[in-house]
Amino acid sequence: MWGSGFIGMDIGLEYLTVFQLMAGRFILATMLLALVFHKKLKLITKSVLWKGATLGAILFFAFTLQTWGLEYTTPSKNAFLTAINVIIVPIIAYLIYKRKIDRFESLAAVLAVVGIGFLSLQGSMTINIGDLLSILCAVAFAFDIFYTNVFVKTEDALALTIVQFMTASLLSLVTAGFLGELTTNVPQEGLYAIVYLAIFGTVIAYVCQNIGMQYANPTKSAIILSTE
Secondary structure (H helix, E strand, C coil), X not given: CCCHHHHHHHHXXXXXXXXXXXXXXXXXXXXXXXXXXXXXXXXCCHHHHHHHHHHHHHHHHHHHHHHHHHCCCCHHHHHHHHCCHHHHHXXXXXXXXXXXXXXXXXXXXXXXXXXXXXXXXXXXXXXXXXXXXXXXXXXXXXXXXXXXXXXXXXXXXXXXXXXXXXXXXXXXXXXXXXXXXXXXXXXXXXXXXXXXXXXXXXXXXXXXXXXXXXXXXXXXXXXXXXXX
């Protein structure tokens, strides 16, 4: 689901700006999630609120860098460079929590990056501004994967996800408004992209991911997610 989002974003950017696309996908995703899992709203405590807001802010910056980078590079290179978070996640775990870097996980992470490179990289191997933004996006997503994995161990995954999406929605909306990009005149093709990204690339993808991370460690989660 998450992998298909690269194509959805690439199509959406033909009709909408970065922050219009992000505001649309996250606002619709928040509404859908709150509607389907409305019983989880009562589980939003102060602890869930600050943890979800932290994840939402990280998610906003990650998607800003990823979507912005997609304006200057191809979906395949964007996906490949984002996927290098499989190398970054165990490093974060070691630096912050002194978690020992497992040699099998490290080998799997390296093999994953090499394999994704063979699948994705074609033609020129040069680095442009879009590639650089995608690399920074990988760092942001590594923090998102790592802290999601930490937070869902003690908090309800769906309540966290609702707050996460609400925060990302608010930041996207405020940024779009600040840049004077708020509009109700959305092209039909752009609307299709928003709906697809909201349902498949956001709600379904993140509900599955955040619940799944209750049972998988950060590095394994990152490696599995690299199959996008």
